Amino acid sequence: MEQVRLGIIGVGNMGSGHTANIMAGKVPEVRITAAADLRESRREWAKENMPEGTAIFEDGDSLIKSGTCDAVLIAVPHYDHPRLTILALENGLHVMCEKPAGVYTKQVREMNEVAEKSDRVFGMMFNQRTNCIYKKMHDMVQSGDYGKLKRVNWIITDWYRTQAYYNSGGWRATWDGEGGGVLLNQCPHNLDLLQWICGMPSKVRAFCHNGKWHDIEVEDDVTAYLEFPNGATGVFVTTTADAPGTNRLEVTLEKGKLVAEKDELKFYELEINEREYCYQATEGFAKPPCHETTLELDGKNPQHIGVLNAFAAAILRGEPLVADGVEGIHGLELSNAMHLSSWLEKPVNLPIDEDLFLEKLNEHRANSKKKENVQDITFDTTGSYGSKTKE
Numbered sequence: 001m002e003q004v005r006l007g008i009i010g011v012g013n014m015g016s017g018h019t020a021n022i023m024a025g026k027v028p029e030v031r032i033t034a035a036a037d038l039r040e041s042r043r044e045w046a047k048e049n050m051p052e053g054t055a056i057f058e059d060g061d062s063l064i065k066s067g068t069c070d071a072v073l074i075a076v077p078h079y080d081h082p083r084l085t086i087l088a089l090e091n092g093l094h095v096m097c098e099k100p101a102g103v104y105t106k107q108v109r110e111m112n113e114v115a116e117k118s119d120r121v122f123g124m125m126f127n128q129r130t131n132c133i134y135k136k137m138h139d140m141v142q143s144g145d146y147g148k149l150k151r152v153n154w155i156i157t158d159w160y161r162t163q164a165y166y167n168s169g170g171w172r173a174t175w176d177g178e179g180g181g182v183l184l185n186q187c188p189h190n191l192d193l194l195q196w197i198c199g200m201p202s203k204v205r206a207f208c209h210n211g212k213w214h215d216i217e218v219e220d221d222v223t224a225y226l227e228f229p230n231g232a233t234g235v236f237v238t239t240t241a242d243a244p245g246t247n248r249l250e251v252t253l254e255k256g257k258l259v260a261e262k263d264e265l266k267f268y269e270l271e272i273n274e275r276e277y278c279y280q281a282t283e284g285f286a287k288p289p290c291h292e293t294t295l296e297l298d299g300k301n302p303q304h305i306g307v308l309n310a311f312a313a314a315i316l317r318g319e320p321l322v323a324d325g326v327e328g329i330h331g332l333e334l335s336n337a338m339h340l341s342s343w344l345e346k347p348v349n350l351p352i353d354e355d356l357f358l359e360k361l362n363e364h365r366a367n368s369k370k371k372e373n374v375q376d377i378t379f380d381t382t383g384s385y386g387s388k389t390k391e
């Protein structure tokens with residue numbers, strides 16, 4: 001096999017974006033042979049924009065069972081990610097799943113159990129792991145060369161979205177359709193990176209504000225406090241309503257501090273471990289000598305294209321993925337913990353009580369309201385908008 005035959009399940013914003021990259025020859029070891037979407041308008045788009053002879057299906061189940069592809073890319077609303085992944089793996093297909101892994105960890109844990117028994121390649125679309133800044137931070141923190149983690153602060157408020165965005169799909173920003181707001185739609189990348197770089201916290205206390213800045217029923221403003229097993233602490237702040245927003249990640253270690261902001265990574269390196277200096281210094285106001293450096297990086301940031309090229313290489317030659325699919329549960333557990341903490345109005349320990357989380361989620365789903373006069377808006381391959389009013 002010289003190319004992977006790929007079926008794309010869900011031809012909305014992400015599915016059409018992946019289509020454009022593949023059609024442009026940016027993922028040369030992949031060719032599209034099938035597509036599926038519940039919406040007739042998107043199936044028509046696929047017929048017009050995908051390679052001639054592409055098999056078009058009305059749903060992902062039919063595509064998976066059709067025998068038209070070797071692998072699938074799942075880009076549908078979140079609740080269906082685990083179900084379709086399980087079905088694809090059980091039918092002998094390789095899987096690349098869009099983030100998040102799912103809506104609740106209990107469902108994703110079942111997906112991971114199937115994946116671990118399968119000999120198929122299972123990847124998660126954590127494209128931010130390809131960013132040279134975050135890769136460098138991961139390598140430096142996880143090396144242990146600069147001591148233990150002391151503190152992490154991430155202000156990630158440049159996810160600005162208008163009301164028109166939330167009106168662009170009937171499933172968007174609803175408990176029953178999406179399962180959450182900014183934490184589940186925009187921040188899976190950030191939550192994955194946070195745990196990938198720093199490890200998983202052991203306790204979370206979060207404040208999630210539902211519909212604070214938009215006419216939606218899910219959270220659009222979050223502040224969370226984190227505690228890690230070694231005593232380190234963290235703060236995670238996000239919203240879709242700040243303009244201009246901020247994206248600043250600070251990681252403080254015993255021998256220095258990393259700061260990622262505006263496409264730069266600065267390192268404030270201490271000459272001596274702060275824990276040692278604290279007890280050795282004889283002056284009360286003395287500070288350990290520090291050197292500031294803007295780290296030189298390789299500049300690589302292939303994003304979605306990098307993930308898909310690695311996916312193809314893993315299938316064809318056994319090369320490593322950017323992110324193994326089973327790792328998707330970690331960032332999702334952070335998201336679930338933040339929601340649960342906010343609902344219970346108290347700190348929660350990790351691992352969370354998965355049954356309690358699902359119980360509370362289902363309470364929110366039961367009260368979820370169906371949208372009316374939705375504008376079904378999707379990016380086409382040129383990046384412009386096309387829309388069709390749905391009742």
